[in-house]
Amino acid sequence: APAAPQGTLTWGLSLSLTSTFFDPGETPGTGAPLLLQYAQHDAVIRPIAGNPSGLSLADKLEQSDDGLTYTFTLRPNLRFQNGDALTAEDVKFSFDRYRGAGAKLLKDKVAEVAVLDPLRVRFKLKEPWPDFLTFYGTTATGAAWVLPKKYIEEVGDEGFKKAPIGAGPYRLKAFKPGIEFNFEASEHYWRKTPNVKNLVFRYIPDPATRLAAIKRGEVDFAYALTGALGEEARRTKGLTLKTANIPVTNFIVFASQYDEKSPWSNPKVREAADIAVDRKAINDASYMGLARESYSAIPQAMAFYWNPPQSVYDPARAKKLLAEAGYPNGFDGGFLHTDASDQIGEPVQSYLAEVGIRVQLRPSERAAHLKQVAEKKLTGLVLTGSGAPGNAATRLDQFVRTGGSMSYVKDADIDTLLDQQSRELNKEKRTAQLAQVQTLLSERQRFLPVLEYAFVIVTGPRVGVDGVNLIPDNPYTGPYEDLTIKPGQ
Amino acid sequence: MSALPASAAVPAAPRKARWRGLPYIAFAILGVFLIMALGADFIAPHNPERAALSLRYLPPAWVDGGRAAYFLGTDHLGRDVLSQLIFGARISLIVGGTSVVIAGVLGTAIGIAAGYLGGWFDQVMMRLVDAWLALPSLVFAIFLAAVVGPSETNLVVILAAVYWTRYARVVRSEVLSLRERDFVRLAIVAGASPSRIMARHLLPNVANTAIVLATLMLGSVIVTEASLSFLGVGVPPPRPAWGLMLSDGRKGLMAGYWWLTVFPGLCIMLVVLAASLIGDWLRDRLDPSLRPLS
Amino acid sequence: MSEQINSITGTSDAPLLSVTDLGVAYDGGRIPVLSGVSFSLAAGRTLGVVGESGCGKSTLAQALVQLLPAGAVRTGGRIDFNGRELTALPETALRDIRGKDIAMILQDPLSSLNPLLRIGTQIAEVSQRHLKLPRRSAWDRARELLASVRLSEPAQRLREYPHQLSGGMRQRVAGAIALAASPKLLIADEPTTALDPTVQVQYLRLLKGLQREHGFSMVFITHDLGVVANICDEVAVMYAGRIVELGTTADIFKTPAHPYTRALLDSLPRIGERAGSLRAISGQPPRPGQVTGGCAFAPRCPHVMPKCREASPTLLASVAADLSLDSSVASSVASSPVPSSPASTATTRARRSLAACWLTQVPAEAHA
Amino acid sequence: MSALLELRDITMHYPVRGTRNVVRAVDGVSLSIQPGQTVGLVGESGSGKSTIAKLALKLQEPTSGELRFQGESLKGVKGRALKPFRQQVQAVFQDPYASLNPRLRIGETIAEPLLASDERLSASQRAERVAEALAAVELPADVAQRYPHQFSGGQRQRVAIARALILKPSLVVLDEPISALDVSIRAQILNLLAELQQKHRLAYLFIAHDLPAVGAISDVIAVMYCGELLETGPAAGIATQPRHPYTRMLFASVLTPDGDQQAWNTAEPVGEPASPTNPPSGCRFHPRCPEAIARCRSESPLARQVGDRVVRCHLVT
Amino acid sequence: MLRFFYTRVGYAVVSLFVLTLTVFLLTRLTGDPTLMLLEPGASAADIAALRTRLGLDHSLPVQFWFFVVDALQGDFGTSIYHGMPVIDLYLERLPNSLMLAGLAFIWSLALGLACGVLAALYANTRWDHAIRFVALGGLAMPPFWLGMLLVLFFSVRLDWLPSSGDGGWANFVMPVITLGWYFSAAYMRLTRSSMLEVLSSDYVKLARLKGLRPWTVIMQHAFRNAVIPVLTLAAINLVSMVNSAVVVETLFAWPGIGRLLYEGISFRDFPVIQTTVLLSGVMIILVNLLADLLSSALDPRIRL
Numbered sequence A: 001a002p003a004a005p006q007g008t009l010t011w012g013l014s015l016s017l018t019s020t021f022f023d024p025g026e027t028p029g030t031g032a033p034l035l036l037q038y039a040q041h042d043a044v045i046r047p048i049a050g051n052p053s054g055l056s057l058a059d060k061l062e063q064s065d066d067g068l069t070y071t072f073t074l075r076p077n078l079r080f081q082n083g084d085a086l087t088a089e090d091v092k093f094s095f096d097r098y099r100g101a102g103a104k105l106l107k108d109k110v111a112e113v114a115v116l117d118p119l120r121v122r123f124k125l126k127e128p129w130p131d132f133l134t135f136y137g138t139t140a141t142g143a144a145w146v147l148p149k150k151y152i153e154e155v156g157d158e159g160f161k162k163a164p165i166g167a168g169p170y171r172l173k174a175f176k177p178g179i180e181f182n183f184e185a186s187e188h189y190w191r192k193t194p195n196v197k198n199l200v201f202r203y204i205p206d207p208a209t210r211l212a213a214i215k216r217g218e219v220d221f222a223y224a225l226t227g228a229l230g231e232e233a234r235r236t237k238g239l240t241l242k243t244a245n246i247p248v249t250n251f252i253v254f255a256s257q258y259d260e261k262s263p264w265s266n267p268k269v270r271e272a273a274d275i276a277v278d279r280k281a282i283n284d285a286s287y288m289g290l291a292r293e294s295y296s297a298i299p300q301a302m303a304f305y306w307n308p309p310q311s312v313y314d315p316a317r318a319k320k321l322l323a324e325a326g327y328p329n330g331f332d333g334g335f336l337h338t339d340a341s342d343q344i345g346e347p348v349q350s351y352l353a354e355v356g357i358r359v360q361l362r363p364s365e366r367a368a369h370l371k372q373v374a375e376k377k378l379t380g381l382v383l384t385g386s387g388a389p390g391n392a393a394t395r396l397d398q399f400v401r402t403g404g405s406m407s408y409v410k411d412a413d414i415d416t417l418l419d420q421q422s423r424e425l426n427k428e429k430r431t432a433q434l435a436q437v438q439t440l441l442s443e444r445q446r447f448l449p450v451l452e453y454a455f456v457i458v459t460g461p462r463v464g465v466d467g468v469n470l471i472p473d474n475p476y477t478g479p480y481e482d483l484t485i486k487p488g489q
Numbered sequence B: 001m002s003a004l005p006a007s008a009a010v011p012a013a014p015r016k017a018r019w020r021g022l023p024y025i026a027f028a029i030l031g032v033f034l035i036m037a038l039g040a041d042f043i044a045p046h047n048p049e050r051a052a053l054s055l056r057y058l059p060p061a062w063v064d065g066g067r068a069a070y071f072l073g074t075d076h077l078g079r080d081v082l083s084q085l086i087f088g089a090r091i092s093l094i095v096g097g098t099s100v101v102i103a104g105v106l107g108t109a110i111g112i113a114a115g116y117l118g119g120w121f122d123q124v125m126m127r128l129v130d131a132w133l134a135l136p137s138l139v140f141a142i143f144l145a146a147v148v149g150p151s152e153t154n155l156v157v158i159l160a161a162v163y164w165t166r167y168a169r170v171v172r173s174e175v176l177s178l179r180e181r182d183f184v185r186l187a188i189v190a191g192a193s194p195s196r197i198m199a200r201h202l203l204p205n206v207a208n209t210a211i212v213l214a215t216l217m218l219g220s221v222i223v224t225e226a227s228l229s230f231l232g233v234g235v236p237p238p239r240p241a242w243g244l245m246l247s248d249g250r251k252g253l254m255a256g257y258w259w260l261t262v263f264p265g266l267c268i269m270l271v272v273l274a275a276s277l278i279g280d281w282l283r284d285r286l287d288p289s290l291r292p293l294s
Numbered sequence C: 001m002s003e004q005i006n007s008i009t010g011t012s013d014a015p016l017l018s019v020t021d022l023g024v025a026y027d028g029g030r031i032p033v034l035s036g037v038s039f040s041l042a043a044g045r046t047l048g049v050v051g052e053s054g055c056g057k058s059t060l061a062q063a064l065v066q067l068l069p070a071g072a073v074r075t076g077g078r079i080d081f082n083g084r085e086l087t088a089l090p091e092t093a094l095r096d097i098r099g100k101d102i103a104m105i106l107q108d109p110l111s112s113l114n115p116l117l118r119i120g121t122q123i124a125e126v127s128q129r130h131l132k133l134p135r136r137s138a139w140d141r142a143r144e145l146l147a148s149v150r151l152s153e154p155a156q157r158l159r160e161y162p163h164q165l166s167g168g169m170r171q172r173v174a175g176a177i178a179l180a181a182s183p184k185l186l187i188a189d190e191p192t193t194a195l196d197p198t199v200q201v202q203y204l205r206l207l208k209g210l211q212r213e214h215g216f217s218m219v220f221i222t223h224d225l226g227v228v229a230n231i232c233d234e235v236a237v238m239y240a241g242r243i244v245e246l247g248t249t250a251d252i253f254k255t256p257a258h259p260y261t262r263a264l265l266d267s268l269p270r271i272g273e274r275a276g277s278l279r280a281i282s283g284q285p286p287r288p289g290q291v292t293g294g295c296a297f298a299p300r301c302p303h304v305m306p307k308c309r310e311a312s313p314t315l316l317a318s319v320a321a322d323l324s325l326d327s328s329v330a331s332s333v334a335s336s337p338v339p340s341s342p343a344s345t346a347t348t349r350a351r352r353s354l355a356a357c358w359l360t361q362v363p364a365e366a367h368a
Numbered sequence D: 001m002s003a004l005l006e007l008r009d010i011t012m013h014y015p016v017r018g019t020r021n022v023v024r025a026v027d028g029v030s031l032s033i034q035p036g037q038t039v040g041l042v043g044e045s046g047s048g049k050s051t052i053a054k055l056a057l058k059l060q061e062p063t064s065g066e067l068r069f070q071g072e073s074l075k076g077v078k079g080r081a082l083k084p085f086r087q088q089v090q091a092v093f094q095d096p097y098a099s100l101n102p103r104l105r106i107g108e109t110i111a112e113p114l115l116a117s118d119e120r121l122s123a124s125q126r127a128e129r130v131a132e133a134l135a136a137v138e139l140p141a142d143v144a145q146r147y148p149h150q151f152s153g154g155q156r157q158r159v160a161i162a163r164a165l166i167l168k169p170s171l172v173v174l175d176e177p178i179s180a181l182d183v184s185i186r187a188q189i190l191n192l193l194a195e196l197q198q199k200h201r202l203a204y205l206f207i208a209h210d211l212p213a214v215g216a217i218s219d220v221i222a223v224m225y226c227g228e229l230l231e232t233g234p235a236a237g238i239a240t241q242p243r244h245p246y247t248r249m250l251f252a253s254v255l256t257p258d259g260d261q262q263a264w265n266t267a268e269p270v271g272e273p274a275s276p277t278n279p280p281s282g283c284r285f286h287p288r289c290p291e292a293i294a295r296c297r298s299e300s301p302l303a304r305q306v307g308d309r310v311v312r313c314h315l316v317t
Numbered sequence E: 001m002l003r004f005f006y007t008r009v010g011y012a013v014v015s016l017f018v019l020t021l022t023v024f025l026l027t028r029l030t031g032d033p034t035l036m037l038l039e040p041g042a043s044a045a046d047i048a049a050l051r052t053r054l055g056l057d058h059s060l061p062v063q064f065w066f067f068v069v070d071a072l073q074g075d076f077g078t079s080i081y082h083g084m085p086v087i088d089l090y091l092e093r094l095p096n097s098l099m100l101a102g103l104a105f106i107w108s109l110a111l112g113l114a115c116g117v118l119a120a121l122y123a124n125t126r127w128d129h130a131i132r133f134v135a136l137g138g139l140a141m142p143p144f145w146l147g148m149l150l151v152l153f154f155s156v157r158l159d160w161l162p163s164s165g166d167g168g169w170a171n172f173v174m175p176v177i178t179l180g181w182y183f184s185a186a187y188m189r190l191t192r193s194s195m196l197e198v199l200s201s202d203y204v205k206l207a208r209l210k211g212l213r214p215w216t217v218i219m220q221h222a223f224r225n226a227v228i229p230v231l232t233l234a235a236i237n238l239v240s241m242v243n244s245a246v247v248v249e250t251l252f253a254w255p256g257i258g259r260l261l262y263e264g265i266s267f268r269d270f271p272v273i274q275t276t277v278l279l280s281g282v283m284i285i286l287v288n289l290l291a292d293l294l295s296s297a298l299d300p301r302i303r304l
């Protein structure tokens, strides 16, 4: 028998955890809840150990040739953390109950979910949808996480949020919203009994404090230490600095590009801004060179990524372009909305100022910022980014398609192409169509991409298996059940 | 208690035996900052908002690796700390000064009117003052800032809205006692109208209190402003405000970039110190009972 | 000079209290407030100290117990009390004397009682400290003391706080505190100024009664000539930090020797007299530090002589100022020398008053 | 002859903070002042003298009763309508330090009534009037430029008198104008007041503790005790032949330096002054009165004219 | 006495009302809360439904009435970010803040009183100057700066103390010092001046005249009286300490209500901001009321 779980690992988190994250049915479309979900829940199909859409609770997937049905067979003897059996009913229940990000899209495409027997469940689509697994089976939505039907019906949604039960490796032990979450290894997990008995997730808002905490060994993981703090962590003996390979790009949305009165409606101005920013310098300063300079809103690692021409930092030409556009003395570019924890806003603002584009920085906390972005009421420039997994198409749907959940772009040509590709089953054609979209984006200067962000993870000396990059596209450390504490620590 | 010296057995009356040079030093400090604030454009060696990432984290000139051109070093974006401090003085003093003045004028006027007229006006105003004073200034300011959003003008309005109540309370209680003073009674007997009494008899007599209060308040206001910046609801970046510099500099603290926090903190402390020294001094100075007879 | 002073008080043996040439200055010694103050007081007698506000009466009282406020320093002289030189004693020894042998009553009975302590505590702590009584008996004694100052229901009063008593009652409590350790000398600094006339008379009667009973000496400070005339054996008239006249009550009020004393008495309205014809003293008293050379009263004195402006007179045997101090004559008198020769006045021998005035003092040879 | 100022059955009760009780500072007081006359008001501390002064100056509305000036009721008169009264009635208060606005020059303080009055005067005319007023109180004209803190108490009181006189009023209310002054200065001010009264035919309401001083300046003396007027009558008579037991006790308590020790030997006042918050039943003086009878305890005597006096006592007939 | 009680309570109620009204109106100024509560792109029908659910379809006065009624029942709305009743969040964090403030209170009072008394007793000596200089510096030092310097020194340089979070006693040290610093400087000054005033009072003079020992004079007569204004201020400060802790709690990641407010601001979580602010005010008004009533019951002079 495997050794009983032992010891405690503690995280110093950069984001505030909340009980709304407990319910994958309400996944907001950001990466944050994954932090808990990987511990608490398990999905039919999900990114797992090297596979972006790996089977987890299911051990078999049958796909019909017409691309209309997907049948999952669950592993036998699955149990929730309270000991209840996990069956196909729960899978269907979870899907039907799902109302988080992408729910509408998913439900529009899925005609029916049928429970064939306690271990088999069949998804029937209305029309062929090549991205079904990308949506259902990755973390682009949270629909594949399986929740206990019986329990939820018993305690209700509110009750569930207070005492959530899942099928994941760790059971919630105690939580103080916004402060600390405690998890305990579950003995019912199918994959294995976790190595570490307790996980503690602590929200430490201030990055300097996070660094101090890990230096003193108060936490074993510290996330998002950038700039000077990252350098200091790198210098500190015993600490390991890593970056998660995640498809996160930071790019600036020209929120006012369709406002005739705004200078941003002029593509020349947008181009000028593009070449006024020295991406490399920013990478070095903020991410210790760990990030990648970026020229597209789509991450390079994503399927259907098209490699755009790289703009060259050239402030002189930027000034010239501005003059040509009728702004020889620069102009007032409104706000630059950013996420407060962000490292890029200030240097970008400064580079823009250099060529005469004056913008005012407007930082808000990450969650608030995302919310504002999604509300689409912002003007001027919006520095945003996305770590949502998926492929180029899902990204484009979100950020580029007219009416996309975070899209400030309204481009009919692009919309047409996006519609076409979404029904295209031929991969090559689809690749071409998506490349076309990305070309248009680049030509029409719809965005100002800056960096592919580095999610810096600092691990302390006690950590054995740190879980960094073990789950594809997951910025956090996981799978939690695989983490270990170094012996003798 | 045998260790007590004889002087402890007969403690000194609170005579003003303070070192006379102190107010001059305070004035000098404030003067230097004022000059910095006014002449920032000419004095500052660099544009405070201009980043040069290649020059990040230069230490002060006298430390190894420092450069004379960046006397107090540079921050995480390579901006000159000294220039930021100089421009920061402008924000601190302007935001602080203006809000203290606005709060003072408003609070004094309301305090005089409430104290002298009494009645419903007094009741309404004082209940408002009570209620508003019940909010800790920083919390109230944060709340207002969250409501109206950050900008320098908003900040002035916020700070004035938070601090006028203090003047109103103090001035009112002073007016209540002045109102019972014989010279006010005699002015009534002489036939002076209420507005005349308020303007000519009460105002000049509470002016000192208000001025002293203002200097003492200047310190709190500057600290509050810095705290707001620190919490991210103050002057929006990249305006070089001291509080903001501290907040940014905190990240460098752990990495040993002490100059990013030590200098702005020192500036705030010096200004506040100078303001409160001047306040103390003015209080002694303006108190006619302490003025030498000629 | 001290013999002369002693001779006034009529004591041949050593007096209880004797002050010699005492000087006090404020502001670390810069502003002289008392200078050349000398007097003595025999056991069981009462000395009244009168003078206008600011002439140094309270400073004198504080100097007597060696408790000058900060900034004030003794610039000279000595104080002898009960055979010991107070001015040479260390603080600890003085502490044993204060409250025990010398007690004091202050002007404002409300502010001199601790608002947070019960009356009983404030009285009892004196006998606990000086008579080494245990707490219980100290409280018993406190009750007796309250009864002796004729406070009704003393047992209940002990448990009350100062603010619950009226002004007159508080002053009686202050009296009880003063008497708690049976002092030999009681210094009362304007104890009745804050009291109403009817209450004042009651209190003064009480004090005199207690004095008769316990035999302590008293230095009674006031600016009210009427009070002094009624309760004191001897009087010291102070002006600008000096004693300008010292003598028995009868002498000073019947035959004042100093023009200031005389003028003060004359300026008081009498029943039946109408305002408009009161004999006012012109000018105003000097502030400390303003006094220049010469007699401090010279600027206001109707009989001022050139010499008065040059040198300050000392306290010497004097004749009565047998002068018309009518204000109409004052100005003419001021410019011309005094008509009558002081030495020739027959009353000189009978008086035992000393005055600091060039005009009225008996020349040394005449005295001899 | 109609009275210049008349208080008719005036009562002033102050509420006591936080309780239902009131301070009966003044109760049923009637008093009139004839033109050119000095009415002296005496009584112990807290007996209501200053309250009377404030009421007479219309700084306060009485709880009940009315104030009449030159035969006309001032009840409810406010604002501009009060101007004639304000010009005619001025005041000097006890504390010479509190009476002058420390922020105004002496000249400005003295000119204050001129500015508030309806007289339209040029600056130079005003300066002239100020100089006149200063001369009247025997102060040099150049003090107009100075500030109050540069003056002694006596000088300030002169300034206060100058201000009171600048509008040439017919009545001046003097609330303890000499109490805060040094003994040697009191006679100066009393003389000055008497002289000014002669010159301008002023009426005074003169309040003081100092009984001989009140006697010296008053034509009529009114004796207050615990908010009530116990005896009113010609000055000479009251001082020498008091009718009310309290008046007798009060005058007997005066200690004079005359050396006869008469008061000392005769007077034995008893008890404590009554408190206006909680006045005794019946005659308020009865607990201290050596002659009190049973009736005094239960029934409050009414003010009655007895000879040239108005007395409030059951025993005086 | 009863009347005094009623007026004081009456004033407090009116103040509470004005406070609530202020907070209510200011929050409404920020715009329609539905848009913050709904997922982006919600339909007009959804918005209308939510508005009805939240009672936003009523007029302002009616809304205010509901707000007050709900608040009286302890319902302060639901946190947008945490999706749970704000009052639960608040109560969860309150003990942490109270503990921090309580310790800071004790430390600041002890230090302030001790130094203040010493400064007064040794007035105008080197000791006095040193204490006053430190106090002045303390008043001028922004708390977050002090906190940073402490972290720099004790956590970074010396590695003695944990830099953040709650846990053992060591976690308390720096937050308590930082939070208490300003207050202890204030108490120091107040104690000194109050002590000097009392020392020059007549009753202390009389206590000396009684020949009492210096220790008795100082403790029994002077200190007892001098400490009253300091304690009064401190009682009121105890609550404002809880609230002034925003900066300190944020700096040291202390899970109290100060940080709750900070997070509320960061997340634009208006129900949280509104509730924290309102409850701060309520606490202060209530404590002031209590202090008033208590002091009227305790101080023999105020008793009526």
Ligand SMILES: Nc1ncnc2c1ncn2[C@@H]1O[C@H](COP(=O)(O)OP(=O)(O)OP(=O)(O)O)[C@@H](O)[C@H]1O
Residues within 6 Å of the ligand: B013, C026, C027, C033, C051, C052, C053, C054, C055, C056, C057, C058, C059, C060, C069, C070, C071, C223, C287, C288
């Ligand atoms: N602490 C002090 N520092 C400086 N000068 C002082 C101080 N205390 C008193 N004086 C001055 O010393 C002089 C004498 O004061 P003192 O109190 O002895 O007078 P007094 O005769 O008792 O007056 P009063 O009748 O007003 O009580 C006064 O002019 C006063 O201004």
Ligand SMILES: Nc1ncnc2c1ncn2[C@@H]1O[C@H](COP(=O)(O)OP(=O)(O)OP(=O)(O)O)[C@@H](O)[C@H]1O
Residues within 6 Å of the ligand: D014, D015, D023, D024, D025, D043, D044, D045, D046, D047, D048, D049, D050, D051, D052, D276, D277
């Ligand atoms: N504004 C007020 N509010 C409440 N009580 C008052 C007020 N003014 C005076 N009193 C009370 O009324 C009573 C009479 O006061 P008043 O000042 O008229 O006495 P007074 O005779 O002038 O005394 P004194 O001789 O001390 O000046 C006192 O008990 C006083 O406390």
Ligand SMILES: [Mg+2]
Residues within 6 Å of the ligand: C057, C058, C059, C189
């Ligand atoms: Mg005195």
Ligand SMILES: [Mg+2]
Residues within 6 Å of the ligand: D049, D050, D051
């Ligand atoms: Mg009075």
